Amino acid sequence: MKIEITTDPAEFRSRTEKFLRRAPLRHTVITTGTANAASGLDGSNEPSRFLSAHAEDGTVLGVAMRSAGRDLYLGELADSCVDVVAEALAEIAPDAGGVEGSFETATRFGDRWSAMHDVGYRHAYTTRLYRLRTLRFPEAAGSPRRAVESDIELCHDWSQAMQVESGMSPQGWTATLVGKRIAAGRWWLWENEGRPVSLAAHQTPVFGWSRIGPVYTPPADRGHGYGGILTAHVAHTLRAEGIDVCLFADIDNPTSNKIYRAIGFEPAGEFVHYAFT
Template structure:
């Protein structure tokens, strides 16, 4: 087994494409990150690192990454390789704040990282990956529209509110990042009586899949089905483009999991994010 790490997203895509194509749904986070790097949509892209695991015949059998500003993300990894992946990533990204992946792999990585660096780790959140099956539409008042330049400040504020409320340590999308994504037509608003009441976006399509997210409704607008209908609208738009559709839901949020199931999303796999923390000070 051999591990290679590169900062070149184009090279990494070429090397790992066969593995990623075998299960593009499983690797939606990695493929989207690669696409964002290649499209110039990733801030501080030079800080990202992409890892591949190779067998004795040089075939790629595992993938992981550290996107700029985020923790380590684990894709499919062969049995017995997680500790070696953690050690290799530590050589190029010592400052990572956490790890996310399938529960068993993420746990083993966190344990290895903790032992190696003398840090503790805690479960920050767990998510469930869903794929769209038969789409169902709820009845909700209002209309959808694509976000425009004039909506940048609103979208920045709502995504930051979502980050704070969820407790997920993902980086804030600044005005430049949101403006660039709005310009691609991938951010949507649901309007009621001429005012925006909910937000839903989707990621850049890769390998026939597009992932919906973020999805957010301000607290004062909840309970009316706006997120459900807007998510369904975005999903239908993607379906019309011939794309498969997926999304993640926070397992600590039963409401979001319920509404996604109600409009036709089926669970695929659970993931866990561990955050690394300094050990407690001895007294």
């Protein structure tokens, strides 16, 4: 078995494109991470690292990633290479604070990591991946618009608030990064009576898929359907361009899961995040 690790997203994509194209929905985090690194939208001066595991004949057995400043993320990995991948990532990212992946793969990885570093790991959260089927629009007062330069401060503040509230792995939403993504036309606001009341964004489309997120409504404006209708609007905009749509939700947040199901998203998988202790 051969392990290849690179900070060059183009090099990683050339090695793994056929493998990733077979399951673009499953690998939405890795494909968008690669796209963001290639375009300078990964939010850090530290380079992301991309790993691929190969059989002797060159067949790709699995992929993993350590985005700049974040925890480890595991794509599909053959059982035979999970321990080897853990050992390889331990060499280049010994300071990683956790790992995310499918339950079976992340648990085996966590066992091997713990044995190597003499640490434990605990469940931090589990997310559910949704894919859009038949889109349905809820009703809510107001209208959508793309965020513009003058919205950077607001969008940055809201993204920071969402990160604190969710308790999930840090996203690295600096004001500079938010500004770049707004300039790319990927962040939206819902307004009611001229006042922004909800935020939704989407990732760069890759292999025919785009992932919506973050989605945030300040506490004082919740319960009016703003987040749901803005998510539906962004999804409709992407669909109109021939792009399939997905998103993640924390399984412990019944409100967001209910909203996404109501507008036409269906579960497509679950992923556990472990924190090393």
